[in-house]
Structure formats: structure tokens, C-alpha cells
Amino acid sequence: MTICAYATSAGADDDEIAPVLAAWREVGIEGRAERWDDPGVDWSAYDAVVIRSVWDYVPRREEFLAWARGAESVTRLLNSRAVLESNTDKTYLRDLDVPTVPTHWSSRGLPDWPEYVVKPAVSAGGRDTTRTTDRAEAQTLAAALEAAGRTPMVQPYLDMVESEGETSLLYFNGRFSHAVRRNPVLAPVLDTGQAAGEPPRVHTRTPAPDQVELAEKVLVAVPHVLLYARIDLVRLPGGGPAVIEVELTEPYLFLNQEPEAAARFARALRELL
Template identity: 60%
Template sequence: MKVAYVTWDGWDDEREVMLAAWLGADIEGAPVRWDDPHVDWSSFDAAVVRSTWDYVHRRDEFTAWARRAGAATRLLNPATVLTWNTDKTYLRDLGVPIVPTHWSSIDLPVWDEYVVKPAISAGARDTIRTGDRQQAEAFAVELESQGRTIMVQPYLETVEHEGELSLIYFGGQFSHAVRRNAMLAHDMRDGVAGNGKFTLRDPDEDQFELAERVLGQVAEELLYARVDVVRMPDGEPVLIELELTEPYLYLKAEFDAPDMFAKALADLLG
């Protein structure tokens, strides 16, 4: 089988290990830029979206591409999932505990620190963290003036000492989890490179149960998923984000992860 590894021209340190694992599963992988106008997507048995990390300020173009590619070949994850998942307003639809979120610049709650970001973003682009309520409100107004939906959340101190936990799934099966150290500085408007420091970690039972509940809300068949959770000050695990579009998968943290991904892909393609 010939499968497109959908990527961009920038950094991606998981590409080679992924392609090697695919080859071991008799899948010929070819790195292809998502926005290359010369690609014939119908020439592939499938296209797997991976490091398309330049789509954020071109989301309409990206989702239109996903629909075209999905009509020409099997797109993983599907175009409907990518369209839904690239706008974080999906968090309102899942019916699971999430980080408290205010969706307007008006009447901000009183919190010690604020995180303000647009609903369509990645890598902490156009995001600030501040203890100044007026600054938070002003930045939220600025984003809204650009026609962007905004999210205002409290900065959780638990992130500093416990970190975020990312649970990674392939073909609906749990693969591994990593603890990610806090990486949010006070002004991230230009975004960040990389994913900070991380360590392999076993999820606690309540964190695992939350991740399973989150994935149970998605009807479509998924090749990959990353569920990011954090604890509230009272200890309750809550969802930060459900990454179904182009998540970094921490493949180097778990020896068997690349092969598990390749097997999930082979099983989906039959």
C-alpha cells in the first residue's frame, strides 16, 4: 500500500521513525506537503495527516483541502473530524469536565491569572498569560476585533508541579502517556517550537476514565488521538484539549508506539 504522510516543510522529528515503522508493516509512506497543488491524492491508498503545523492562519484553506483529499482517497483522520477539531469550540459539545472557559471579552471572571487565546490556534500562538484582568480583557477584545472566537481560562497552578498528561491512542487502543512540563510563558503571540520536556507516565485511573469518556463522544473511526488532561486545584481531572488533527505523538517516549501506529493503520486499510 502507498500512503501519504501529510506534512509541511518545517521541523518534524517523528517523520522518519514513523515512515520506518510503516515500511515494516508493508506500507510505503511518502512525505507530501498538504498544500502542494501538484499532488494527485487519488494516487495514494490513504493519506495520514501528521505535521501540518502551518495551517492555523489558513484554516479555511486547510479544511477545504481536507474535503478534496478525502474525496480522492481515504483521509485519516477524516475531513469531518479535522474541520470539527480545528476549532476549540468543540469543547462545548463533549459533555465532559473541561478547564473553566469564558467565551467572551465581556464580564471576565475574577481569577488570579488568565490565559487568553483564540479558539483556532496551535502551539500557543496568539496566546497570553497574565495576572492583569484589564490586560486580559484588552487582548480578548483585540482578538474579537479580528473576527476570532476567544477563550479565557484561569491559569492552573497544578500545571507547574504536576504538568499536563497526554494520553495517546492508535486505532482506539491506548498506547502510552506522557507528562508534559508547563510551557506557557506570559506572552506567546508568536507561538512556540517543540513540545517542552516530557516523561513517560502511567495515567491514574480517573485520568484514564476521563480520556475514555472523551473518546467515546467521537462517532467517527480514528487512526490516532491525543487526550490532554490536567487536574483542577481540588484534584478533579479535566480536559484541556482533544487533539485529533496533527498532534505530536511522543513516539520516542515509548519503544513500541511507532509499530502500534503502523499496525493500527494497516488494520484500518484492511
């Protein structure tokens, strides 16, 4: 029997653990959820460690990456340590040779945009992210990140997210599984009648051909095997799709929105093992 760890974190409200472990059992993989930072876990006892809801890594990134290096020295890590090291810092967006959301990486010389989104390059789930129409405030927020030794990301707020939403395309072992339309953290409205502060309504979505083309260009550019990948796209004012984020570390996979998704994820893991 193949045994794999599902790497999670303390207090993670992860409703994908149960369906994933059940799907793994169907393909002959015994799965156990383990906290990545639990010093009592013997990672060498596992055939592979699948990185999932390690959502507390952001303020402990160096500790997390040190753990990943240690775990990968005794077992297989999916996604790999090299992927985690590059993907946990969003400066990777500067190296993508595809359309991305315009990003200014400094507190100095901010472009003149109607509205700004300011966030650190190492972040997750909208943490330390602010939306403002005040250019001076955006500059102050970015400068505060720099003063704390963090790289700021300053982006224009795109009104398209309020009507179009973000499109997230999910891939398992390089194959498309499903896509969803979801509400970015700072958008006030997702669907008619949904107010700010309500839980986001997520729906499956058939991605447009230009979105699929862009997502697959991104995947081809990653020089590593990927058990899972989530490519988050938004449309720019001109109508073309752009990458807002490439989630290769700990993305929520929206398995509950697509009946066959957990089974596809399990089959992809079985193939890689």
C-alpha cells in the same frame, strides 16, 4: 503494496517522519511525506493520506479544510475531513459532556480569577496565547481577538501544571498506546532546575485510573473512526482531572518517548486499511 501519504507542511521540524515511515514499511505500507499544500501531489495515487505535521494550517484554516475536502473525494483521509473540521476550532470543548478547564468565550463579563490565559479558539502550539494577572489586560486581549473576527478563550491559569504538568494520553485506533507528562507552553517550570525557555522535558507517565476513565469517555463521544488521538488533561484545584484539549488533527505523538509507539501506530493504520 499499500501506499500512504504522510501529510506534513513546509518547514515542519518533524522528527517523527522517519520512525513512522520505517514502522509503516514493517507492516507492508510504503509511506511518502508530502506537503498538504503542494499543488503537484496527486492524492488519488495514495490508498490513504495520514494527517500529521500540518502545523501551518492555523492562519489558513479555510484553505486547509478545502484541501481536506478535495483529498477525501479521491482517497481516504485519516483522521477524516469531518474530524478536522470540528477539531480545528476549540469551541468543540463547549460540547464535551465531561469536565474541562473552565473557559470564558467572550471579552465581556470576565470571571474574577487570580491569573488568566487568553488565546484564540483556532490556534496551535501556543500561538497568540498570553498569560496575565491583569484582568483589564485579559479583557483587552480578548476584545482584540473578537475585533479580528476570532473567538477568544479566556481560562484561569492553573498552578497545578507547574507541579503535576499536563498528562497527554495517546490512542491509536481506539487503543491506549502510551502517556507522557509534559510542560504547558506558559508554565515557567516543569522539573526542578528547568528554567523558562529551556526545551520542555517530556517523560513517559503511567496515567492514573481517573485520567484513563476521562480520556476514554472523550473518545467514546467522538462519532468517527480515529487513527490517532491525543487527550491532554490537567488536574483542577480540587484534584479531579479535566480536559484541556482533544488533539485529533495534527498532534505530536511523542513516539520517541515510547519504544513500541511507532510500531503500534503502524499496526493501527494497517488495521484501518
